Amino acid sequence: MAPAPSLDVAPTPTAADGTTPRPGRAIERAATLLALACVPVGLLLLGDGDALAGGAVLSLGTGVAIAALLARGRSEAIRDRDLRRAGISIWIEDWTEVGKVILSLRAEGRDVQAHFAAHPELFDQLHRTVRITDVNDSTLDFTGAREKSRLIGRLADVVPASAQTFERWIAAMARGDRVYRSESRVRRLDGELRDCLVTAVLPRDLEGFGNLLVSIIDISDYKADQARLAIIEREASRASRAATVGVLTASIAHEVKSPLAAVVTNAEAALRWLRRPAPDLVEAEAAIGAVVGDALRARDVVDRTRLLLTNAPHTPAELEIVDAIRSAALLVDRELRAADAILRVRAEPGTPRVMADVSRLRQVVTNLLLNAAQAMADSPRPREILIRAQADGEDVRVEVADTGTGIAPDRITRIFEPFYSTKEDGIGVGLAICRACVEAHGGRLWATSVPGAGATFHFTLPAAPA
Ligand SMILES: Nc1ncnc2c1ncn2[C@@H]1O[C@H](COP(=O)(O)OP(=O)(O)OP(=O)(O)O)[C@@H](O)[C@H]1O
Ligand SMILES: [Mg+2]
DSSP: OOOOOOOOOOOOOOTTTTOOOOTTHHHHHHHHHHHHHHHHHHHHHHHTTOHHHHHHHHHHHHHHHHHHHHHHHHHSOOOOHHHHTOSSEEEEEEOHHHHHHHHHHHHTTOOHHHHHHHOTHHHHHHHTTOEEEEEOHHHHHHHTOSSGGGTOEEHHHHOTTHHHHHHHHHHHHHHTOSEEEEEEEEEOTTSOEEEEEEEEEOOSSHHHHHTEEEEEEEOHHHHHHHHHHHHHHHHHHHHHHHHHHHHHHHHHHHHHHHHHHHHHHHHHHHHHHHHSSSOOHHHHHHHHHHHHHHHHHHHHHHHHHHHHHHOSOOOOEEEOHHHHHHHHHHTTHHHHHHTTEEEEEEEOTTOOOEEEOHHHHHHHHHHHHHHHHHHHTTSOSOEEEEEEEEEETTEEEEEEEEOSSOOOGGGTTGGGSTTOOOSTTOOSOHHHHHHHHHHHTTOOEEEEEETTTEEEEEEEEEBOOO
16 A cells, blocks of 8 residues: 555755656646635635536636645655645545445445445444544644644544534445535534535545545635525515515405495495385395495405505514615615615714614615616616615604606605506505505605606604613
8 A cells, every 4th residue: 555645744855955856746736726726716606606616616626636636645645735735624534444345345246335225334333444644734724623633533533423424425435426525514623613515536446545535625604605695585585575565466456346346336225225215224224234344344355455565563673774774775786786876874963773663664665775776777877875864853764865767746646656657567566565664653754856856755763762
C-alpha cells in the first residue's frame, strides 16, 4: 500500500534549494488554483440562486482538488501547503475494511447492494472500522477543534452523526458511483449545527479505500439565505392572494344578488297584502318573515366576503411603523424595481409606535405600493414613492405619495369602490381591501391628488399607548 497521505507541511523541493522540481508540478499547482477558484465562484452562483451551476462548479472544484490530491497521494505524501490551507475542509479517512468487503463481493460477482440489504448489521460493524487519519487547517476552523488530535480517530467517535449518512455512502460505493455528493448537517465541537456539502471521489481499489479524501464545504449562509427567500416568496404569494380574493369576491357578490332579489320580491308581496282593502296580516307577516330570512342570508355572504378580504383574525400589536412598512415593501420589491421606482420611508421625529395587525398593515402597504408603481410606469424618471409617518392626535397618519399619473377629481372617491378599475387587467379590489384593513383598526383611508403630478394616499392607525 502507498504511504498514507498527510496534510502536514513538509519542505517542498524547489529549484532554489538545488533540487529539481518534480515534473507535472506546474499542472498540480494549476489544478490546485483551479480548485480553490471554484469555491468562491460556486458559492457566488449559489448565492445568486443558480443552484445547478453553483453545485456544478463546487463539485468541479472539489473533484479537481481531490483528483490532484489522489494523483500526488499515489507517488508521495500530500504535502502541499496550499491544500493544507485550502478554504475547503478536507478529511482523509481509512475505509479499508469497507473496501475489503465491497471489493471481495464484487470479485465473487455478487450483487453488493443486495448483500448489504440482506445484512443490515454490516452498516454498524463497518462504520466502526472507519478511521479519520488526517484533516487540514480549514477543518480545524470549521469544526472548532483546537488540535488535529481531537479529530483523528474512529469516525464513529469523532463524528457520531456520520452513522446517519453511512448507509448513503455504502450505497454509493456499492453502486460503483464515481463521486459521492450529499448535503449534510455537521455539528461543530461547540454544538453548533452547520449545513454542509460533502463530496468525495469514490475509490476503485483497496489503496483508494485506505486513503479516501472527503471534502466539506460549509453552505450554512447560503442555506439561511435560501430559507429567508422562501419566507419572502410565501409572503409575496400571500400578497398576490389579495388579487385572487378579488375574483372570489366577484363570485360572492354574485351570490349576494339572489337573496337581495328575494328581499325585494318578498317585501313587495308584503306591501301588496297590506295595501288590500282588507289587509291580510297573516300573509304580510309571512312575507316579512321571508324578507328577514333573505336579508340574513345576504348578511352571511357579506360577512364571508369581509373575512376573505381581510383573511385572518384581527390581532393588533405594537409596531414601529417605519420598520413594518419597510418589511412589507420587501414583498413588492420586484415590482418596484421593474417600475424603476425609488422608495423612501421616513417618520417625523416623535412619531409614536402604532397598534396594528401586521398582516393587514402589510396588505395596505403592498396594495398602495403596487398601485403607485403601476401609476408611475409611464411617467418620466425619477419615479419616486415617499412614505411619511407622523403623529396626528391620538393616531399616526401615514402618507404614500407617488409621482405618477395622479387621479382626476371626479374619480377620487370612486376609486375605493370595489371593482372600480381603470386598468386593463385590474380587478379593482386593491383599494377596497386597503380600506377594509384600515377600518378594521378604526382608522381612515383617503386620497388626494394633483392630476398629472401624482397621487397621495393617507391612512391613520391608532397610536400605541405611551
Ligand atoms: N397611485 C395611484 N395613482 C393613480 N391612480 C390610482 C392610484 N392608485 C389607484 N388608482 C386608481 O384607482 C383604481 C382602483 O385601484 P385598486 O387598487 O382598487 O384596483 P386596481 O389597481 O385597478 O386593481 P387591483 O385590485 O387588481 O389591484 C385604479 O384602477 C386606478 O385607476
Ligand atoms: Mg391595485
